[in-house]
Amino acid sequence: MEQSKRNDLLISPFLIMFIIHSNQVGVGILGFPRYIAAYAGNDAWIVVIITGVIFHVFIWMMYRVLSDGSYDIIDLHHKWFGKWIGAFFNIALMMYLLLGTIVILRTFIEVIQAWMFPELATWIPVGMYLLLTYYVLAGGFRTVAGICFFGVVIPVWLVFTATAPLKFSTFSNIFPILDHSLQEFALGTRQMTLSYVGIDILLLAYPFLKNPKSSRIWAHMGVLLTTLIYTMVMVISLAFYSEGQLQQSIWSTLIAWKVVELPFVERFEYLGITFWCFVVFPNICLTMWGASRVGKKVFHIKQKYFVLVLIAFVFTACVMVTNRDQVDYLNTITSIIGTYVYYFYIPFIFLYSMIWRRVKRRT
Numbered sequence: 001m002e003q004s005k006r007n008d009l010l011i012s013p014f015l016i017m018f019i020i021h022s023n024q025v026g027v028g029i030l031g032f033p034r035y036i037a038a039y040a041g042n043d044a045w046i047v048v049i050i051t052g053v054i055f056h057v058f059i060w061m062m063y064r065v066l067s068d069g070s071y072d073i074i075d076l077h078h079k080w081f082g083k084w085i086g087a088f089f090n091i092a093l094m095m096y097l098l099l100g101t102i103v104i105l106r107t108f109i110e111v112i113q114a115w116m117f118p119e120l121a122t123w124i125p126v127g128m129y130l131l132l133t134y135y136v137l138a139g140g141f142r143t144v145a146g147i148c149f150f151g152v153v154i155p156v157w158l159v160f161t162a163t164a165p166l167k168f169s170t171f172s173n174i175f176p177i178l179d180h181s182l183q184e185f186a187l188g189t190r191q192m193t194l195s196y197v198g199i200d201i202l203l204l205a206y207p208f209l210k211n212p213k214s215s216r217i218w219a220h221m222g223v224l225l226t227t228l229i230y231t232m233v234m235v236i237s238l239a240f241y242s243e244g245q246l247q248q249s250i251w252s253t254l255i256a257w258k259v260v261e262l263p264f265v266e267r268f269e270y271l272g273i274t275f276w277c278f279v280v281f282p283n284i285c286l287t288m289w290g291a292s293r294v295g296k297k298v299f300h301i302k303q304k305y306f307v308l309v310l311i312a313f314v315f316t317a318c319v320m321v322t323n324r325d326q327v328d329y330l331n332t333i334t335s336i337i338g339t340y341v342y343y344f345y346i347p348f349i350f351l352y353s354m355i356w357r358r359v360k361r362r363t
Contacts, residue, residue, distance in 0.1 A: 009142065010209065011208055011209060015218075016202065016215045016218045016222065017219065020199050020219055020222030020223060020226075021223075022279070023148070023283055023287075024196055024223070025226055025229065026104050027107045027280055029253060030253045030254055031249075031253065031254075032195045033233065033234050033237035033238070034247060037247070038247060039188035041180060042176075044188060044234055045174065046178070047185060048227065049227065049231055052223060052230070053227075055196050055223050058199060058342055058346050062202050062203060063216050063219070064354070065353045068357070072293075074204070077089040077090050078090075080356060090294050090297070093294055094290075094298070100198075100283075101291065102321075103331055105126060106126075106317075107327055109122060111273060112125060115254060116273060122321075122322070123315070126318045126319060130314060134308070134311060136285050137289055137292065138304055141205070144285050147282050148282040154278045158276075159229060159232075161268070161272065162236060162253070162256075166236065168240060169236065169239035171239045173241075173242070174238050190335075194338055197341070198286075199219070199222075200342075201287075202219060254269050288311070288314070292310055
């Protein structure tokens with residue numbers, strides 16, 4: 001009976017593709033070309049591909065770390081480092097996920113305020129989003145996975161609108177290729193990391209997958225889909241804008257939407273932002289679910305109660321961020337922390353797990 005109940009909580013392996021992809025693609029795609037082109041210029045599209053390849057390596061590392069059984073990273077921290085150091089790692093992970101929630105939610109609300117409703121009070125959309133998030137989380141992880149699925153499927157048609165600027169584009173802008181130094185590529189890759197973060201949710205979702213080892217190919221498919229979309233957006237942005245125009249366009253993807261012409265919509269960017277709610281919402285649900293799950297296992301509080309504490313914290317933090325400079329600062333801090341998480345923490349736990357296993361076999 002208990003095993004049957006446990007199986008009812010699991011999701012099909014292919015859904016990890018939607019979970020990873022929906023947690024990677026969010027509000028950042030609306031403006032990331034400007035920041036990458038600032039370092040790599042016309043080679044920015046190559047930076048996007050390089051970063052995507054690096055994240056495939058991170059996926060491989062994570063599956064190696066999790067390959068021993070049905071443990072998530074919370075259990076592994078406790079197993080490897082003991083009660084207190086393990087709790088420190090887990091709480092740090094929870095705070096990182098919460099920071100991600102705040103950045104995603106507050107940045108998207110800034111888009112809404114800048115493009116649609118300048119006089120809209122921040123607390124109103126924040127409260128609405130967080131109430132919906134609680135409703136989804138109350139349904140458990142399968143409900144969250146379902147939101148991720150629909151968060152990819154419903155707005156998928158927006159991908160085709162990204163090609164609208166092609167008739168106004170000059171593809172000679174992307175030449176000459178490989179015209180930048182290794183340092184510039186490295187700086188661009190570091191900056192691009194913020195747009196790819198999100199695959200860390202695998203470290204928490206792994207025990208909820210049916211036959212999790214068979215899900216590996218789907219996880220790689222999720223990152224591949226993200227890479228293809230980012231590359232397309234970057235190439236079109238480089239061709240549509242001059243280098244100077246791109247640096248002056250904070251929301252370059254939204255501005256490019258202005259050229260989309262439909263007989264029933266005069267300003268397509270309003271429609272695009274509205275449908276982008278379906279893209280951003282899974283980001284918020286996943287990061288809040290991950291943070292609340294860590295809190296449940298560390299503090300031994302029921303997840304449905306602990307998530308209320310986290311919602312109150314996120315609500316307060318978002319309302320306290322009142323201007324564009326503060327939003328930029330939050331994104332910069334998150335980018336720096338994300339760089340350390342992916343380029344130091346994940347390789348560290350990968351190597352640690354390999355050494356741990358080797359020592360265990362000898363003893």
